[in-house]
Amino acid sequence: MLKFFKSMEPKRELVPLEKISHNIKLALEKCEPDMIKYEKFAVLICTGSFSPVHVMHLQIFKLARKFLESKNIHVVGGFISPSHDRYVSNKLLKDAIRAEHRIKMCQLVCAQEDWLDVSTWECAQVSIIFYQI
Numbered sequence: 001m002l003k004f005f006k007s008m009e010p011k012r013e014l015v016p017l018e019k020i021s022h023n024i025k026l027a028l029e030k031c032e033p034d035m036i037k038y039e040k041f042a043v044l045i046c047t048g049s050f051s052p053v054h055v056m057h058l059q060i061f062k063l064a065r066k067f068l069e070s071k072n073i074h075v076v077g078g079f080i081s082p083s084h085d086r087y088v089s090n091k092l093l094k095d096a097i098r099a100e101h102r103i104k105m106c107q108l109v110c111a112q113e114d115w116l117d118v119s120t121w122e123c124a125q126v127s128i129i130f131y132q133i
Contacts, residue, residue, distance in 0.1 A: 014121040020077035023115055027074045042068050044078035047122060047131070049088045051097040053080065053105050061116060079119040080106045087128045099123040 020043060031039055044064050050057060057080065065075040082088075082102045089096045097105075103120055110116040122129055 014124055015079070015119045016117045019115060019117050023076040027076055040073045042073050042075050044068075044075060045081055045119070046078070047081040047083055049091055049096075050080060050082045050102050050106055051088050051092055051095070052102065053109050058109060058113075058116075065115075075115065078116045080110060080116065081119045081122045082106060084123055084125060084128045 024041065027039070027041065028036060044061055046057065046060060048057070061078050061080075065078070068075050082099060085096070085099045088099075088102070099120075103118060103123060106118040110118050
C-alpha cells in the first residue's frame, strides 16, 4: 500500500513551485519577525476538465483569494489542475479537448497571474483520480 502512495507523490515538474516560493518570501518580508509564527498561509487548488478554461474559472480563484485574505490568511499561490483525459472523455464525449491542449490553455491564463500556476500531476496519472472530501 505504501508503494501505491509513494507512486502518487508529485514530481517537481508536474507541480511548479516557483511562484509560490516567491510569494511566500514576499509575504514573510512584510511580517513582523516576532509575529511570523502566527501568520496563516494558503495555496488554492481547483480541479476540473477546463475544457476549455474560461474567465469564471479565474474568477473562482480570485473570489476565494479575496475571502481568505479578508480573514487574514495569505494566499501565496493557486493551482489549476486539469483532470485526466479519461475523466474528460467520459464527461464531454466527442467535445473533449486533449490534456496537452487544456494544459497549454491553462498555462496561457496563468502566465498573466503572479500567483497562479498549472499542476499537470493529475493529467499525468495512469488513471482517473477520485478525491475524498
